[in-house]
Amino acid sequence: MSAIKGLAFDLDGVIADSATLHFAAWKRLADELGIPFTAEDNEALKGVDRINSLRHILKLGQRALPDDEIERLAARKNGFYVDAISTLTADALLPGATALLDEAATRGLRIGLASASRNAPALLERLGVAEAFEFIADPADHLPKPAPDLFLACARAFDLPPQAMIGFEDAPAGIEAIRAAGFRAIGIGETPLPRADVQFATLADIDLAALLA
Numbered sequence: 747m748s749a750i751k752g753l754a755f756d757l758d759g760v761i762a763d764s765a766t767l768h769f770a771a772w773k774r775l776a777d778e779l780g781i782p783f784t785a786e787d788n789e790a791l792k793g794v795d796r797i798n799s800l801r802h803i804l805k806l807g808q809r810a811l812p813d814d815e816i817e818r819l820a821a822r823k824n825g826f827y828v829d830a831i832s833t834l835t836a837d838a839l840l841p842g843a844t845a846l847l848d849e850a851a852t853r854g855l856r857i858g859l860a861s862a863s864r865n866a867p868a869l870l871e872r873l874g875v876a877e878a879f880e881f882i883a884d885p886a887d888h889l890p891k892p893a894p895d896l897f898l899a900c901a902r903a904f905d906l907p908p909q910a911m912i913g914f915e916d917a918p919a920g921i922e923a924i925r926a927a928g929f930r931a932i933g934i935g936e937t938p939l940p941r942a943d944v945q946f947a948t949l950a951d952i953d954l955a956a957l958l959a
């Protein structure tokens with residue numbers, strides 16, 4: 747019997763091919779503001795919550811704005827993003843997501859979502875995988891990554907100790923959050939995540955039986 751009883755997944759860039767849509771929405775906003783913003787700049791925003799992402803972009807542009815203007819711009823970016831995900835289907839699932847979720851359920855593992863995105867429940871519905879998640883940590887109730895809170899909320903919901911949990915993340919801030927939670931940290935994606943315990947290009951490259959052994 748494996749000591750691992752629960753899995754906690756990030757969403758954007760792990761389950762869903764939506765990290766590019768966050769980038770496109772930020773890029774559109776940055777263009778409107780006249781702030782140069784590249785895909786490379788965007789790497790630092792992965793896993794980072796909405797307001798802190800915007801603050802990062804404003805800092806790149808050396809722009810100081812009042813809080814109400816920052817709120818307005820964050821809502822504007824979110825409008826772009828919500829439009830972008832409104833037509834998504836299961837085609838936007840990343841390779842191996844459905845198979846891994848199915849196999850984990852068959853093995854009786856508890857499955858939670860630890861995404862910083864307030865759009866996560868709507869996106870899971872669009873992708874047709876909402877039912878696979880027994881628990882979705884609410885980013886409104888928790889400190890943003892790299893704090894461990896979203897991951898710890900999953901362990902708490904399942905009444906499991908951190909040592910019984912594995913976390914999956916595509917972003918440095920997320921890997922730090924998993925480590926701080928005391929879970930095993932699995933990196934996903936092509937961008938090297940040196941702080942992950944182990945990394946796979948996609949969920950399709952994971953042998954769950956081997957991971958649990």
Ligand code: G6P
Binds near residue numbers: 765768799861863
């Ligand atoms: C995830 C994404 C970030 C995004 C954050 C907040 O962590 O990786 O790019 O900024 O969620 O998403 P939201 O949908 O709430 O703006």
Ligand code: MG
Binds near residue numbers: 756757758760793
């Ligand atoms: Mg992510």
